Amino acid sequence: MNAIVLTVIILSVIGVLAGLLLSVASIVMAVKKDEKAEKIEAALPGANCGSCGFSGCSGYAAALADGQTEDTNLCSPGGEQAAAAIAEILGVTGGGFVRKTAVVRCRGNWDVTDMKMEYKGLATCFAANQQHAGIGACRFGCIGFGDCAAVCEYGAITVENGLASIDPDKCVACGKCVQACPKSIIALVPAADEDRTVLCRSADKGAVTRKACSAGCIGCMQCVKACEHGAVTVSNFLASIDPEKCVGCGKCEAVCPQHCIASFAPAQVK
Template identity: 55%
Template sequence: MNEILFPVLIVAGIGLIAGLGLAIASIVMAVPKDEKAEAIAEMLPGANCGACGYSGCSGYAKALAHGEAPVGLCAPGGAAVSKAVSGYLGLADAGVEAKVAVVNCLGSYDNTTDKMEYEGIQSCSAAAQLAGGISSCRYGCMGLGDCLRACQYGAIDICNGMAHIEPSRCKGCSMCVKACPKGLITLVPAKKQAVVLCGNCDRGAMTNKICKVGCIGCMKCQKTCEVGAIKVDHFNATVDPEKCIGCGKCAEACPRHCITMMEV
């Protein structure tokens, strides 16, 4: 009997000592909760998109709690989150500049073609590794949906070979911007303004061959703009949202109709 009982007591004793050790360690090594950061994190949308410049909502909440970050960086949360966090911290509401994502391309199958029949992984990132992508335009949208899959708000769909973004659903989180291997998606202020829907930087003659509406760098838009909001560089026009007054003259002057007026 003792031969059985003695080993059982030894094992039980070891278990008791180990349990006490773990209990003491959990108390001594416990990380204190940052209740302030946790409270702020509850106010954030939980998208963890990184648009604020931090690793996620918890990282931004911690920085806010310690006074290391300004209020108003949460684009998906918008004005409501900014107001709530400001009130909690006892600060003046800084507000949030609403932004929306724009696909700077009009390369649907109505305007351009694919240069190959692609049967690989249905991913823009994967297709881009194959001779620069499947579109005839090496700068153009391939329409394989990396941005669609990255969007948590259902703001993106793929139609006729390219991505489209619905401004009313876009939260400006920038996840689609990061997902596009061509760098075709940009965030712009949600206001009336001119937007160049083309990222092509080839010379006009080359662009004419591959796309019906691609920017050819003719500079008519730049010459028309009275406030210096639009510039042509590397045969491609870009608009400075801070300078653009939304007059629409550049869109009227564009012979390729790749400049549009955005109204949100």
């Protein structure tokens, strides 16, 4: 009987002491969290993708609350909603949010370009790129092992016939695929109907590009001539379009003999 009572007493005393100590400690050593930062963090989607340039959502929220940054529109996954919510919490008029989407700037699937080798190595773009700059005939093109698809948390990227493609409906423009691509062919572009993007990264001369791939930009300058707003330039035998100047008339797309200019828009924005 005595032993049981003693056991109960000892255990309860230790338990109560530990509980008291913990509750006192939690009051005495409470760390004040910035209310603004907490509110902002709640308004963010919590994807922790890092596309804002800070260490996760809490990092961005803290930076906004401390005034380290004044840009309320950096969160790609949150989009307009998050930008507006943050602007309201901070009591500022935030900059407009431009929805973006990631785009694979290459059209070289195995129908239009060939493999230059039979590759039996590690099946990642990164490894293949280290050996002879990839397995395709074009040294600038998509390798097609899907390093980008592996890092995408939203299932927006599929690899078919040796070419990655991104579903703009699922893409939140977190930019992880942009970093994962060893060929740097993925970029974030404004996801509007009008904006055109050149879907090729080949800086080879036209004849070399054409030999490697029948869908590549050959630097023929026709798009430059067609553009009335001076938005298209060609350097290194590769066309590029300035999204600031582009008005979305689509004349460059119409004249491109290689059909490598296109626009990207998610279905719901159209």
